[in-house]
Amino acid sequence: MxxxxxxxxxxxxxxxxxxxxxxxxxxxxxxxxxxxxxxxxxxxxxxxxxxxxxxxxxxxxxxxxxxxxxxxxxxxxxxxxxxxxxxxxxxxxxxxxxxxxxxxxxxxxxxxxxxxxxxxxxxxxxxxxxxxxxxxxxxxxxxxxxxxxxxxxxxxxxxxxxxxxxxxxxxxxxxxxxxxxxxxxxxxxxxxxxxxxxxxxxxxxxxxxLGDFLRDTMLPHMYAxxxxxxxPTCPYVNPVKDSPDQGIAExxxxxxxxxxxxxxxxxxxxxxxxxxxxxxxxxxxxxxxxxxxxxxxxxxxxxxxxxxxxxxxDAGRTRREWPIHWNMDASNPSSFRFKGYEAKYKPSLLGDYQRLWYDRSAPYEKDIPYYNRFPADIVVYAPRAYVVPQQWREVIERLQWNGVRMERVESEREQEVACYHVKSVTSRPNAYEGHMFHDDVQLERGCASVTLRAGDHIVWLDQDNARYAVEMLEPLGHDSFFRWGFFNSVLEKKEAYSDYVFEDEAERLLREEPALAAKFADWKAANPALLQDQGAVLDFIFANCARWREPEWGRYPVFMID
The missing domain is CATH 3.40.630.10 (Zn peptidases)
Structure with missing residues (x-):
């Protein structure tokens, strides 16, 4: 050469x-x-x-x-x-x-x-x-x-x-x-x-x-x-505790x-x-x-x-139940014959604590727990199609880059859809890769009539790329567009009130809206300490009344056609 x-x-x-x-x-x-x-x-x-x-x-x-x-x-x-x-x-x-x-x-x-x-x-x-x-x-x-x-x-x-x-x-x-x-x-x-x-x-x-083939045929061959x-190769060493001795997880x-x-x-x-x-x-x-x-x-x-x-x-084209989130089964580990070094502890020279070290003079080969089962813990009943309004262009672009087939709406029409309302979101306290990632999301599913405009996109799931569409458009998917903050603007209410004026309006709302009154009664029973806080009281009534509701606030803007 x-x-x-x-x-x-x-x-x-x-x-x-x-x-x-x-x-x-x-x-x-x-x-x-x-x-x-x-x-x-x-x-x-x-x-x-x-x-x-x-x-x-x-x-x-x-x-x-x-x-x-x-x-x-x-x-x-x-x-x-x-x-x-x-x-x-x-x-x-x-x-x-x-x-x-x-x-x-x-x-x-x-x-x-x-x-x-x-x-x-x-x-x-x-x-x-x-x-x-x-x-x-x-x-x-x-x-x-x-x-x-x-x-x-x-x-x-x-x-x-x-x-x-x-x-x-x-x-x-x-x-x-x-x-x-x-x-x-x-x-x-x-x-x-x-x-x-x-x-x-x-x-x-x-x-x-495909998953069974990977686990039962391809991986054993590759390790051998x-x-x-x-x-010799082992699964990625991801200890469930301090060291591999207590087991590793996929x-x-x-x-x-x-x-x-x-x-x-x-x-x-x-x-x-x-x-x-x-x-x-x-x-x-x-x-x-x-x-x-x-x-x-x-x-x-x-x-x-x-x-x-x-x-x-092909199976994804007609699938209705889609797993979109998985979690480790800690109760059912398999085992792996692991070649490791004994984990030991000794006093740190830097501070008042015990530090971990591995004794290479004490190698071992033994079976350790291997946690390699991850059943789905969130399964959704997927619609026939999703509707992505054209204004969410960043999402539409990513769907296009990944080959997701979309039908463009040609003329304005009313459409009955299913939709999610975001009840609560808990985000990471610090930026993660440029985003405030939403770790915990609570949703409520409902129905609505929305106006589809020329240029909006319908994502029918009868296609090869259905899995990408479902996992990215369902808000509870592990790494959905919602979790990464692509729709954060809908989490912010746009209008407000003046408290001294709204106080009288709130009384009228409670008389005129029985559902609001019932919900307010439950809230008062659950939060007696907040009754001394005018802002908390009026905020609750303003947020839950029908008269001044903003339909877009808290409504996930990707809709579903069932």
Whole structure:
């Protein structure tokens, strides 16, 4: 192999990672030399104006996305560098793609499967190179930064899409509709023997035969194959208490994360997390082994995976009951044979407390509880269609980027709809990725007659992308648009009153509205201390009366046609 085709990792002491400029130039040169194997091009631009690229590898020179999908060929997607400080996947992908170009036998083994990749996703963060932002990480010598140019974590941005980069990803992912995705990462946390740990699309959340296939067939094969390759792998080490000794829980990757986003499209997703306390060279080699293991399985079982995804999409077209929120079953753990180090405590030298440490001189291998069942705890009866009024353009755009089919209302008409009223919202006390995320939402369902105007959108659920629509438009979905604050303006009452005038009006309202009077009586009985507070009394009457009600206040503005 010529030196020009070696990656920076291979040229040096196996403790270097590529820069963005060297990475892109390297792929462009490789594509020029092997045009029948590799197609490499720009797919968009980041928030800082940096080009974002993607590549396609096929064994027979087929590169057209539309034709590949129409033929039903399996598509495997490798995303890299979402956190540029976790770069082993970036370098491993370079070597893998090069070997496809140089080794005919390896290329032929792809068969009909098409390998697509983003070489370095967070291009903004890749320019912020340092060796200080990953406090516990063993190499490489220089690396990029987790945040993008807007200081956002792109692995929290897949559905809210605050960044241009996430929009590029949404549109690229939707166009190719991959069957399996591997999004490469590095993790911190407990100390243990494994170099590679694995997050996967949570099988209960993926659901149906596709979820069963992942749990019962694909995952056991991948763990066995990684062990055979010399890289024993365990589930992502997410201790339920202080250390893995008391058990670990599967990571419930909601739609803000890459694997949770993949589930919205019925794609099997993996987020390999190498252990940052291990040397960079070991992390690199285990990452390549993991990507190859997932790819080889996809090649061998591609037809089955494609068929299972097709069946899941077809089932969604007529499904009425949709799980939209899941929670760990703490009463029914399985077990995992775990290779760890004994967790111990000793006095801290910094303060008056006991600190945790792991004794590497005391390794163990034992069965620990593994909490890997996540039944749905919120199930909704979905309508035949949702109505998204045109003024909520940020929501409409995201539905479009994800291939959701919508019917445009052509002329004004009255429509009977079901709707939600927001009874209460509890938000996080601090900003989370640029939003005040709504953790607890209480709803009340009702009916209304609304005016649909020309330009409003109807989202019929008889379509392949029904799951994305339901989980994003139902307010109680884990990462719904409502939870991320896209509809916050409806939570604010727009009109007010003057207390000395409204006092007399409130008396008339209580005489004229029996329902209000009954509700006020209940409120007084439950809140006797507030009767001394004029503002509290009048606010309650003003908020609950029929005469001065603002229909839009507290009404979730996405409606349902049953």
């Amino acid at each position: 010529s030196n020009t085709l070696k990656t920076p990792f291979e040229k040096g002491n196996q403790n270097q990672t590529t820069t963005w400029a060297d990475c892109i130039a390297w792929y462009e040169d490789l594509a020029r030399q092997h045009p029948r194997v590799l197609r490499f091009s720009r797919i968009g631009t980041s928030d800082a104006g940096v080009p974002i690229h993607a590549g396609v590898v096929s064994s027979d020179g087929a590169f057209n996305c539309g034709e590949i999908k129409r033929e039903g060929r399996p598509v495997f997607f490798n995303n890299n560098g979402i956190h540029p400080g976790e770069p082993e996947g970036v370098d491993a992908c370079m070597a893998l793609v090069r070997d496809f170009c140089l080794e005919p036998q390896r290329l032929a083994a792809l068969g009909k499967t098409v390998f697509i990749f983003i070489p370095l996703y967070n291009v903004d963060g890749a320019f912020n190179r340092n060796n200080t932002s990953r406090v516990n990480q063993d190499g490489p010598e220089q690396f990029g930064f987790r945040g993008n140019s807007r200081h956002l974590d792109l692995n929290r941005d897949f559905v809210k899409c605050d960044t241009l980069t996430a929009r590029v990803f949404n549109e690229f992912f939707t166009a190719w509709d991959p069957d399996v995705m591997v999004d490469t990462h590095t993790s911190n946390g407990a100390d243990y023997a494994y170099t590679m740990t694995l997050i996967h699309t949570q099988a209960d959340k993926l659901g149906g035969d 194959e990684m062990d055979r390759r010399g890289w 990571f419930l990757e909601t739609a803000r994360f890459s694997t949770g986003y993949a589930a919205l499209h019925h794609t099997i997703g993996f987020m390999p997390e190498t252990h940052m306390l291990k040397p960079f060279a070991d992390r690199y080699h285990s990452m390549r082994a993991l990507v190859e293991t997932a790819l080889d399985f996809t090649v061998a079982h591609g037809e089955r995976i494609v068929a299972l995804r097709r069946a899941a999409k």
